[in-house]
Amino acid sequence: MRSDPADYELVVPGSLRDAVSLLAAQPGIWLPIAGGTDVMVQFAAGKLVAQNLVSLWNLPELRFIEVNDKEIRIGAGSTYTELRKHDVVKREFPLLASAARWTGGIANQNRGTLGGNIANASPAADSLPPLLVYKADLILVSVHGERRVRYVDFHTGYKRTQLTPHELIRAVCLPRSFAGYFSYARKVGARNAQAISKVCVAAVAQVHEGVVADVRLAVGSVAPVPLRLLNTEKVVEGRVIDEALILKAREAARGEICPIDDVRSTAAYRAQVTGNLVAEFLEKLAASGNNA
């Protein structure tokens, strides 16, 4: 049954300071809502447990993209539309630009935010594997100040994160060290647009003196969290790409994921597709002529 809006409170704080003060005053009571593309779905379905919502939409301290010599800092309130249109994101972080283009339709891209996607912590989110590949750090903020954490450590289990009840995600930082890398992204879903992934893969690598170098490979929808395939990376790093290596990489990938059967797909299909995408990544890397 649909929720009754009379049962819910929504406040719009005037500043980030006001927002974190509210969280600090009543930790665990206030659920942040940004573009509403997840929260409002739960609300409409009558499944939104939290009744006190604090809006982060359009908060200027969260809606920015800054670039310096070393890194790009993406405010957590940046929308997918802003990501996919940003010149530096497009040029240096194409996996993230692709994921932004694949997430929902235009209307959802105009409202959905990167920080919302991270906090919602769906293992199927398309934008999260690119953050693993690009060595993202997160800046978390509370009344006590900011702390910087490695994104790879952020998701601690299915829909569980390092975020404490009095913290918000302030920004995502990506080092500008991926120029010249070959990049590969592919989403497999029921249809191209507006469908949640059955499997999504993001990867970068270079070829140095004929062998794979600096490979980073991450995958969504095949584990309780977005997963970096560390074993598969070890299998291919420093090796010449040939059929035997591709076979080993497929096996390694299948060995380190733990997909499930659900409404969107089956564990067996996801395992097969993950192997296929890892193989396709290596084939395309070999054919790319990349030579660092």
Next chain:
Amino acid sequence: MNTSRVQCEVSLTVNGELRNLRVYPMERLLDVLRRQLGLTGTKEGCGEGECGSCSVLMDGALVNSCLVPILHAHGVRITTIEGLAEGPLLHGLQDAFLKCGGAQCGICTPGMILAACQLLNEKPQPSLEEIREGLSGNLCRCTGYTQILEAVAEAAGRGSAR
């Protein structure tokens, strides 16, 4: 059950007209448009942001009005399908949808036209691929899309962006 929360004042401009409303902050923009303002051209399909039937423009950007709490619409400009025609003169996209047979049952049509509005405002001469992408969040269960894509291309050819 829970105690009722307090209503709030929200001011927004809908199709060029300033409206001051008393609402619960979590009411959906979709429901306010349809029930309080009587603008039933905006349709509810899935109610979860998947089908695009409830698409409207919020400060010129396409949004699913089923996913917008009304408080987020405070101070913004909303354009619904009712705001496109100028008196008896149809918007170029509406005219093109009629001419090309882009509307059948009509439920998806307002959202399709508003999605096409945002597209043509950004890209007055879109490629077929760009039209497909611009409308990818809007589902139609009648026409099979071909006439809809043709209608947008027709409107683009006539320079319907504004």
